[in-house]
Amino acid sequence: MxxxxxxxxxxxxxxxxxxxxxxxxxxxxxIKNENVYSKLKNIIIEQKVDHVVVGLPSDWKGxxxxxxxKIRIFAENLEKKLEITVELFDENYSTRxxxxxxRMMGYNAKKGKKLVDQMAASLILKEYLKWKKSQNS
Numbered sequence: 561m562x563x564x565x566x567x568x569x570x571x572x573x574x575x576x577x578x579x580x581x582x583x584x585x586x587x588x589x590x591i592k593n594e595n596v597y598s599k600l601k602n603i604i605i606e607q608k609v610d611h612v613v614v615g616l617p618s619d620w621k622g623x624x625x626x627x628x629x630k631i632r633i634f635a636e637n638l639e640k641k642l643e644i645t646v647e648l649f650d651e652n653y654s655t656r657x658x659x660x661x662x663r664m665m666g667y668n669a670k671k672g673k674k675l676v677d678q679m680a681a682s683l684i685l686k687e688y689l690k691w692k693k694s695q696n697s
Contacts, residue, residue, distance in 0.1 A: 561610040564603065565685035567651065567677050568614060568631045569593065573600075574677025576685045577607055582692075585685035587678030596634075597641050604644060612644055615651025615684040649691070651684045 563582060567574035573596060575588045588607075591599050603609065614635045619625050624632075632648070639646040 562608055563611045563613060563685065563688075564588075564607065564609040565613045565649075565681045565688065566600075566615065567681040567684060568634055569677060570627075570630075572677050574679070574681035575603065576678060576681035577609070578685065578689065582689055585682045585689060587675070587682045590675075590677045597638065600638065601642050604642060609644070612638065612646045613649050613685060613688050614638070614646060615681070616648040617651050647688075649684060649688045651680070 561582065562580055563578045565576045565585070567576075571593055572590050573593055574590050576585055577588045578585055589603070600612075604612075614631060616631055616635075617625060617628050635646045635648055638644070
């Protein structure tokens with residue numbers, strides 16, 4: 561099964577994918593947050609995606625924020641419009657962690673926000689894969 565992860569933002573969506581064996585979480589692309597359903601449909605078809613994970617932030621109490629409410633609506637629409645299973649997964653600190661990871665690799669993350677979005681999606685997906693593996697053990 562191939563899984564796609566989306567780091568949803570008001571301006572852009574970072575996309576990451578697994579390999580068919582669900583061993584790797586790899587940054588894939590960043591798309592503008594406009595006409596996203598048709599763009600995502602194309603990626604899902606071309607990459608043969610079976611399942612979508614969408615990062616869901618929460619506040620320090622673990623409760624929904626305004627952004628998480630937007631993401632819940634987006635995920636619900638994505639599932640209905642593209643007829644694919646969509647799962648929400650905790651994404652707290654993924655953007656901060658992606659800035660740090662890119663900085664450690666020598667990238668100027670402030671100049672490459674698209675790469676930050678992709679990296680955040682891959683970090684969310686990596687955590688999702690670890691969680692999924694622990695559930696199957």
